[in-house]
Amino acid sequence: METRKIISEISGERIDRFLTEFLKEEFNFSRSLIQKYIADGFVTVNDEPATNNYNVLLNDEIEITIPDPKELNVQPENIPFEIIFEDDDLIVLNKPNDLVVHPAPGNETGTLVNGLMFKIKKLSSISGVLRPGIVHRLDRLTTGLMIVVKSDEAHRKLVDMLKNSEIKKTYRGIVHGVIHEKSGRIEMPIGRHGGDRKKMAVTSKNSKHAITNFKVLDTFKKFTLVEFDIETGRTHQIRVHMAEIEHPIFGDPLYASKADAKEPFGQYLHSYQLEFKHPITGKEMLFNCEPPKEFIDKINELER
Known part of the structure; x- marks a missing residue:
């Protein structure tokens, strides 16, 4: 079993939602699983058993015991x-x-x-x-x-x-609209969307620092091919940041238009390069991987 102790810095949010968001990056628990932990007595607030309908108060001392996973x-x-x-x-x-x-x-x-x-x-x-x-x-x-x-x-x-941003991750994607700048930097905090648990959003509430750098590789009539270098690794980071500046990823079913959800291939976002030191040998590692055929075909179609 593992235990996490948390001092609340907010007030008014249900405890199940609060814990789901707080533990998202470390454990990625669903809200229903957090609710089960609360119901089973694994969560206390100020040393008292919590209930799922409790609204967190500022400076509450919350402790959650995470049971060992079942086989x-x-x-x-x-x-x-x-x-x-x-x-x-x-x-x-x-x-x-x-x-x-x-x-x-x-x-x-x-x-x-x-x-x-x-x-x-x-x-x-x-x-x-x-x-x-x-x-x-x-x-x-x-x-x-x-x-x-x-x-x-x-x-x-x-x-x-x-955690220390020592793994450089580079992505390539096709986004809606023409980006006229050659490059840019998006520095906006990302947290859970207030009205849709499946989505993230740029928000100051219960959010985490997020930085996405981008470079334009090619432009088309209504789309842009972009390379992304992310300094942080927040959930849906590139997708949320690009949607926020009104250039959502083409084919993104959550953050682009309803028509994008019907795109047969899905979203045109590809993890193109990884650069890091081998954790055991210390050797410099660099890997590149070209996008799948459907991605390349779409670029060729846009060029025509």
Whole structure:
């Protein structure tokens, strides 16, 4: 079991929503799971058992005990993906489109983790039974490079490297509209959307610092090909920032138009490059991965 102690810096938000957001980056718990922890007595406020309808007050002392994950029947599945690099400590892979990274209770099949369990004999155990080897994620509709960890020592070091922004992640995407600047920097805090739990938003409420740098690679009649260099790794960061400046990712079902949700390929966002020092050997690592064929075909179509 793990315990987290939190001093509330806000007032008026339901405790289940507050904890879901506060623990999002570390654990990515669903709100329903947090509600279950509260109902089962794993959460206290000022040393008293919490209830799900409690509204957090300023300076409340909240303590949540996170029980050990139950052993779930996550089965290996032959799910295709390309391994770019592999050694005894880590894997760099090319994640396909329309693939969820890890299982969740009630949804334990058809994920990247199921595919990893089929191909790889040993994965790190630090993230629990549902997320073996997972230190960071890509959205379901985002393609490209991703690190998966095999040894626990490498896992611990990579987590610290991510927190310290020591892993340089570069993305490429097609966005709506023509961006006339050659480059730019977006520095806006990101937090949970107030009205839709699935979405994030630029907000000053319960938010975290977020920085996205971008460079224009090519412009078309109504679209722009952009390269993104992110200094922070917030949930949906690029998608939220670009939507905020009115250049949402083409095909994004959450932050662009309703028509984008019908785009057959999905969202045109690709993890193009990873640069970092190997967590065990210290060797400089640099990987590039071209976007999938559908992405390239769309660029060619826009150029015509």
